[in-house]
Amino acid sequence: MRSAYVLFVAGRVAGSLRELIWTHLLTAGIMAMTLSVFGGFLIIQANVGRLVKGWSEEVQVFAYLKDGVDAAAAEAMRARVASYPEVRAVSYVSKEGAWDAFKQSLGSQSGILEGLKTDTLPASLDVELRSAYRSRDAVMSLARRLTALDGVQDVEYPETWLEKVRLLMAGIEWLKWALGGFLFLVAFLIVGSTIKLAIVARQDEIEIMQLVGAADGLIKAPFVIEGMIQGLAGAALALGLLRASFSLLTAELVAPFGSLVAVEEFVFLDAPRCVLLVAMGWLLGTAGSMLSVKRFLA
Amino acid sequence: MIQLHKVSRVYPPDYTGVKEITFQVEDGEFLFLCGPSGAGKTTLLRLLFRAEQPTEGQIVVSGRNITRLKGQALAAFRRSLGLVFQDFKLIPRISALENVALAADVTGVSWREGRRKAFRLLAELGLKDKYAVLPPALSGGEQQRVAIARALVNDPELVLADEPTGNLDPELAEETMRLFARIHRQGTTVLVATHDHRFLRSFDGRVLMMRQGRLAGIHDTVRAASAP
Numbered sequence: 001m002r003s004a005y006v007l008f009v010a011g012r013v014a015g016s017l018r019e020l021i022w023t024h025l026l027t028a029g030i031m032a033m034t035l036s037v038f039g040g041f042l043i044i045q046a047n048v049g050r051l052v053k054g055w056s057e058e059v060q061v062f063a064y065l066k067d068g069v070d071a072a073a074a075e076a077m078r079a080r081v082a083s084y085p086e087v088r089a090v091s092y093v094s095k096e097g098a099w100d101a102f103k104q105s106l107g108s109q110s111g112i113l114e115g116l117k118t119d120t121l122p123a124s125l126d127v128e129l130r131s132a133y134r135s136r137d138a139v140m141s142l143a144r145r146l147t148a149l150d151g152v153q154d155v156e157y158p159e160t161w162l163e164k165v166r167l168l169m170a171g172i173e174w175l176k177w178a179l180g181g182f183l184f185l186v187a188f189l190i191v192g193s194t195i196k197l198a199i200v201a202r203q204d205e206i207e208i209m210q211l212v213g214a215a216d217g218l219i220k221a222p223f224v225i226e227g228m229i230q231g232l233a234g235a236a237l238a239l240g241l242l243r244a245s246f247s248l249l250t251a252e253l254v255a256p257f258g259s260l261v262a263v264e265e266f267v268f269l270d271a272p273r274c275v276l277l278v279a280m281g282w283l284l285g286t287a288g289s290m291l292s293v294k295r296f297l298a
Numbered sequence: 299m300i301q302l303h304k305v306s307r308v309y310p311p312d313y314t315g316v317k318e319i320t321f322q323v324e325d326g327e328f329l330f331l332c333g334p335s336g337a338g339k340t341t342l343l344r345l346l347f348r349a350e351q352p353t354e355g356q357i358v359v360s361g362r363n364i365t366r367l368k369g370q371a372l373a374a375f376r377r378s379l380g381l382v383f384q385d386f387k388l389i390p391r392i393s394a395l396e397n398v399a400l401a402a403d404v405t406g407v408s409w410r411e412g413r414r415k416a417f418r419l420l421a422e423l424g425l426k427d428k429y430a431v432l433p434p435a436l437s438g439g440e441q442q443r444v445a446i447a448r449a450l451v452n453d454p455e456l457v458l459a460d461e462p463t464g465n466l467d468p469e470l471a472e473e474t475m476r477l478f479a480r481i482h483r484q485g486t487t488v489l490v491a492t493h494d495h496r497f498l499r500s501f502d503g504r505v506l507m508m509r510q511g512r513l514a515g516i517h518d519t520v521r522a523a524s525a526p
Contacts, residue, residue, distance in 0.1 A: 003408075004406050004407060005406060019391070204390075208389060210376070211347070211387065212376065212401040212404055213373045213401075213405075214404035216369065
């Protein structure tokens, strides 16, 4: 495109933005709110994902052994389980070891165990998993194989917890796209309406440009660029809004519970997610304006 | 050269704008399109700058059939014309200079060149001191001169004017017609649609008389002016 055309289009865009400044600002604001909701879900998703990842590193599967299994048989089982691909480490805990660990966990309250037999608790194989095998399905598969081993009485793993986490993640994902999608549609229509308004406000100018022989692209380009600018401005505003809200929330709400959750454990949007948000703003603004130009600038 | 062959324009359901118009305009001619309101002058001009398509017939301008032009070809054709309207068709939000330069800008000339040409034309038409003024602050005559400057900024070979004096008082109307005569003397083909017969006494050229959408006769200006 010749530089003269670039200057010409830039002049038209600047003129229209100046003329309908409040309408454009309002649209960029609505776009920012929409993208903020979507970005908020992205932040929640990223942080819940991190928390879950942290917790899942502590996921263990316990195979409780039958009473008759002696130390040698237990060791043979331990060696066998240790050879499974999903197992990072496995340790044998004898009845006495289990009793000591339980007693220790009670701390100063351990006195309540006085008088009880020290072989009350079953011996067990405590299995730690490799990170690639911490999904619900992988854990359940391992549990089934452990249950089938001769000498295993029962297998315990955090099935309910894993299921809840899976549901929570699916819920966040679903809400992100359902609510985000609805708001995107609203933003898309609002950008379209703003551009329609700009077209109507400049109807005389459009007619004159057509009469003096302006090419179609030269007439339409300023309106499409206006939509693009609205989208990008909305995305920039959304990022600012999200950053401010994130700082406020982590400082004011999370900090008082500092002993439970460390502020630095929460993360803002990473670079790819920021780019995604800006790209969505750009796409919404451009698509909304193009649709309007197509409909109202025949 | 402009050639019209049996050109008709019928609006649904059955209103006839112009019917079976055939005539030819040589390069460098000055032509008046005359007739009362509703005679079809504006429709004929709109067909010539392709704001409308004929329902029948062919229009050839400078050897090119413009009847079915569209898109880029139509825009390029319009850039080769100079158009002047009764209501001036100026953008009220931008200065006289920018209104004139707009027509140059769309051809892709540099920003500086467009303004230079626009300013030179405004100065030639006596608006040197008004170049920065917005159209609503100009008189009718001044606005029409700005519109004429815009029509001339790309050095067109053909200027089409639709009732260019319709909104002007007699003195300004006379002055505007003298301007068209001057443009014609520089070699430009000029077609002026008007219902005002006064000009036919003072300007040389041919006159196409129109009545009820049909061509009622072609005369020179002297004969047309003396006709009853």
